[in-house]
Amino acid sequence: MPKLNIVKLSDEERKKLVAIVNTGVNSARVFIRARVLLLSDEGKIDEDIAETLKIHTHRVARIRKRFVQEGLEKALSERFRSGKPLVLDEKGEATLIALACSNPPEGRTVWTMQLLADKLVELQVVDAISDETVRLHLKKTSSSRGKKGIGRFQP
Numbered sequence: 001m002p003k004l005n006i007v008k009l010s011d012e013e014r015k016k017l018v019a020i021v022n023t024g025v026n027s028a029r030v031f032i033r034a035r036v037l038l039l040s041d042e043g044k045i046d047e048d049i050a051e052t053l054k055i056h057t058h059r060v061a062r063i064r065k066r067f068v069q070e071g072l073e074k075a076l077s078e079r080f081r082s083g084k085p086l087v088l089d090e091k092g093e094a095t096l097i098a099l100a101c102s103n104p105p106e107g108r109t110v111w112t113m114q115l116l117a118d119k120l121v122e123l124q125v126v127d128a129i130s131d132e133t134v135r136l137h138l139k140k141t142s143s144s145r146g147k148k149g150i151g152r153f154q155p
Contacts, residue, residue, distance in 0.1 A: 005061070005068040007040035013072050014041065020076070033076050036063045087133050092125045096137055 009017065020026050020034040032053055039049045040060075050057040067075035088096060099119055104111045113131035120126050120134070 005064045007037055007064050007067055009037065009041040014038070016072070029078070030076050033063050036060050037067055037072075037075065040064050040067075087126060087129050088120075088137055092120070093137055093141060095123065095125050096120060096134065097141060100138060 017034040046057045046060040113134045117131045117134045
């Protein structure tokens with residue numbers, strides 16, 4: 001089967017890719033993409049490139065296709081991913097941290113993740129939030145351990 005999206009690098013593009021491969025300042029993803037393009041330019045087939053780099057042949061084909069259709073910069077860079085919207089915005093996170101630092105509800109000695117989640121819903125900061133999301137937000141902000149004043153908090 002003839003290879004689609006044949007990669008033909010200019011001297012300038014090849015130099016840039018060789019520089020990426022020879023320096024350790026780029027992410028592993030950029031490094032892999034650069035290697036795919038260099039090996040494709042040498043005339044290697046997708047199966048050989050995939051086996052050499054320990055990636056799937058579909059990934060090789062996608063990188064080559066993106067290079068041919070969109071150019072070198074686009075082939076090396078990440079595509080925008082919308083991702084899931086955040087449950088808590090900055091104000092919500094601040095409220096969560098303030099709650100975690102405050103005294104726990106009456107009859108409790110510590111805040112639990114579920115108590116914090118329930119309180120955020122009660123305060124109408126969010127419509128719904130899981131205890132795991134609360135834990136991840138606290139972990140991200142380093143609020144769950146090692147800070148002064150957060151001794152009444154139970155992860």
